[in-house]
Amino acid sequence: MSETVVRINNLVKRYGDLVALDHFSLEIREGEIFGLLGPNGSGKTTTINCLLSLLSFDKGEIEIFGKKMSPVCYDIKREIGVIMQNVAVFDELTVWENIDYFCGLYIRDKAQRKQYVEEAVRFVGLEDFLKFRPKKLSGGLLRRLNIACGIAHKPKLIILDEPTVAVDPQSRNRILEGIQSLNRNGATVIYTSHYMEEVEQICTRIAIMDKGKKIAEGTKDELKRMIRNTETVTVEMLELPEDVRTELAALPHVYDTAFDGKTLTVSCSGGKHNLIRILGVLQNHELSFGRVYSELPTLNDVFLEITGTALRDKEE
């Protein structure tokens, strides 16, 4: 079994009366890309800040690489790379100088540092912008610089706190591919986001957070198995007689139906050929319909079923 890289036990963090982390526990193993998924304000960034010993906490324990984490554990910090939610670089320094500065906070040897900086520049694809100052870079390039500054020293544990916020799709894909590449090269990754598609795409294990609590944890398949829904069939139609709706609800594996005047939504739990059976009922009653979708459950469905609120609703 893989070694535990991060262990958070019973963490409690309060801001006055607000409980930001409520007896939060977590274990992250070597080689994982671990996703912390949750809406804004769910406690993801607070968890990361506590993990990095930036924030004091009221109760609980944090261990990284088997050692209790504290602000003066510089040997542990040496092995951690941090990419913050907001870009934190020097406006007065060039791209190369920024990466070299942050790499130099971990790597003493000049020759080795030069090599690491070159590798980081290639990794994020900023070779053509080495002499540029940050203000001359686009948002996507700036994010890439931010990432290069965080990973240039080749850390064993990389923490990315919402690194794709306000990033164009092209840069976002490049960042996600980069994270997977870092993981393939041996780094354990903690990735926080409120974009469930990203988390689904790259994370090997996921913890869903809400109101400072961990509400579910597992691989994406494990999480989806936790809920009743296995398929959602959506049919665009303008008319649905009540008797037809009753017939649909009585079909095997169907546990819920909803019609809003434009769209029929049928939720199914297990079973095969649900779509064929549903369309068969509609055809039998000679009802006309438009586009039809059959979707497997998403992490949003998991969140919705566990909390009763959609992830996207919370973000707004």
Place this chain on the structure above:
Amino acid sequence: MFLHCLKYELKTSLRARDLIIWLILFPIVLGTLFKVAFGSIYEKNTLFRSIPAAVVETAENPYFRAAADAVSAGNDALFSLTYTDEQTALGLLKNKEISGILYAGDTVSLTVGGSGIQQSILKSFVEQYGISEAVIRKAAEQNPETLPAVTKALSAEITACTRVPLTDGNTDPFIQYFYNLIAMVAIFGSVTGLHIAIDYQANLSLLGARRSCASVPTAVSRTAAILGSWLTQAVCMVICVSYLAFVLKIDFGSRLPQVYLAAVLGGCMGVAMGFFIGSIGKLSQNAKVGIAMTVSMTCCFLSGLMIGNMKAILAEKVPWVNAVNPVAVISDSFYCLNLYSDYRRFTVKIITMLILTAAFTVLGIILSGRKKYASI
């Protein structure tokens, strides 16, 4: 890693636009304005210049000529004399190119074109000459053997007071504005110091948070940052003093190296003061910048930058304010250099600056030494 941090601190400081504007361009512009505004006032109204006068010789008078040549020779000549005919002399007087006409013959008389200090001096000279000439003439006629003693006695300066110059420094009263300008630039270093404190606090800046995650102890990187800022500030102070001394030709007396020393130390004190302010409490970045600027400008005001005699008023009413006001301490160190020939008072000011710098730095380090934050 200390040298790595120091190298990048110097790079970021020297490229910071704010620093270039406020610590280099601002004193150059303000200094130039001061020079334009005050320079001519002093030269015209206060600085003594040789009095221009014409001599019209109506008869041969070698004694007067000898006396006139004596007082119009050398760098500190009393008169600037032009020997000419009466017509030309009257023309010069009419055009106000000279202050008076000395008619030298058997007797010496004076014609002036108005009243004023220069005319009074000319009158006094003519009267003094008349008395001396009469005494010498009488002695030569009655007791020629006493003539050398009489001449010697008349040449001797008889006064109950002894003139003891404190220094050979610049006595221009407007020089205080340039002292205060240097002091203000020094205290503007507080903004640099403030940013050191802010940029190393994870709860106040993103860079602070990122640095707090690094494997370099913040004490090391912060010390490098303070040293880097001192060096940058020292460069700015040297540029400022050099511009004033060599481009604007402001006369700082004969002790320019000591002026540089006081300016550089003052700059370091400014940085330390800003670092201390930035390290106090949990205020936001903007609040701390506001406090630092307010404190700096108040110190400048109290040292007389805006009202010239403010420091004198405080010295009379609340003398301790001048003793602890960093700007006043810096500008006073320049006064001490300029006005006193010994270094005693100057040394006291330098020691005061060192003590204040050390106190601000140590207190700042203590206050900002916390490792975790309750909120970010």
